[in-house]
Amino acid sequence: MRRKGFIAALLALCTMPAVAADIFINADITTSQTWTANNEYILTDRIYVVNGASMTRFRAFLQDRPPGAAAYDIYPQGLTEPYRSSRFKIGEDMYATLGIAREDKPARFAQFAKNLEFFGAPAALFCFVDRQMGPPQWSDLGMFLQTFMLLAQEAGLDTCPQEAWAVHEAAVSEFVGAPEEQRIFCGVAIGHADRDNPINSLVSDREPLEVFARFV
Ligand SMILES: Cc1cc2nc3c(=O)[nH]c(=O)nc-3n(C[C@H](O)[C@H](O)[C@H](O)COP(=O)(O)O)c2cc1C
Numbered sequence: 066m067r068r069k070g071f072i073a074a075l076l077a078l079c080t081m082p083a084v085a086a087d088i089f090i091n092a093d094i095t096t097s098q099t100w101t102a103n104n105e106y107i108l109t110d111r112i113y114v115v116n117g118a119s120m121t122r123f124r125a126f127l128q129d130r131p132p133g134a135a136a137y138d139i140y141p142q143g144l145t146e147p148y149r150s151s152r153f154k155i156g157e158d159m160y161a162t163l164g165i166a167r168e169d170k171p172a173r174f175a176q177f178a179k180n181l182e183f184f185g186a187p188a189a190l191f192c193f194v195d196r197q198m199g200p201p202q203w204s205d206l207g208m209f210l211q212t213f214m215l216l217a218q219e220a221g222l223d224t225c226p227q228e229a230w231a232v233h234e235a236a237v238s239e240f241v242g243a244p245e246e247q248r249i250f251c252g253v254a255i256g257h258a259d260r261d262n263p264i265n266s267l268v269s270d271r272e273p274l275e276v277f278a279r280f281v
Contacts, residue, residue, distance in 0.1 A: 098147075114190045
């Protein structure tokens with residue numbers, strides 16, 4: 066399957082409305098399918114798109130499903146420097162854009178909880194990975210997501226990758242019908258960023274070339 070065609074079709078699906086039927090796609094979706102706006106297309110086997118009526122159903126489904134422990138360590142335990150400080154700083158920078166103080170735990174928790182509403186985005190995908198896959202394949206997944214997000218920008222859509230969904234592996238797996246051999250990696254919220262929201266003014270620090278690269 067050509068990746069760009071796959072992702073372009075995926076983006077088109079993200080803007081489709083109500084669901085009439087579940088249709089499983091596991092062939093070359095650029096050529097083998099007639100797409101109809103009110104169906105739900107499930108791109109077997111690892112990417113699940115939630116949009117329109119299925120998003121409404123998902124939000125209701127999640128109501129009585131409390132989050133659990135994350136399905137994997139989102140950061141390594143005992144994270145050392147310089148990563149520890151970088152992680153801390155991006156968090157502090159983000160809360161500063163919102164005027165949320167470090168000691169205001171309820172406000173910080175409420176902000177985190179917005180992850181589980183896709184920050185208000187109307188569409189999302191969930192990215193799963195076969196449990197037998199290891200770090201090299203997870204990195205492939207990152208490249209896939211990067212390509213997806215760049216093409217989304219090209220199509221006029223904004224995205225937010227969300228490992229926060231690791232706290233809802235059981236509920237998401239059940240909702241999308243992921244088989245036991247798959248584990249969740251992340252969600253990706255898809256929509257239009259609110260440019261007036263101060264959080265979207267955040268530009269994360271980038272290390273200069275001479276810090277992250279050594280010319281030997
Ligand atoms: C795979 C992945 C998962 C992420 N998960 C979350 C998340 O759950 N919640 C969140 O607020 N940001 C998350 N982020 C960070 C943001 O989506 C975004 O990358 C960040 O706001 C900074 O943007 P930048 O990539 O331009 O530095 C994640 C980033 C990546 C690449």
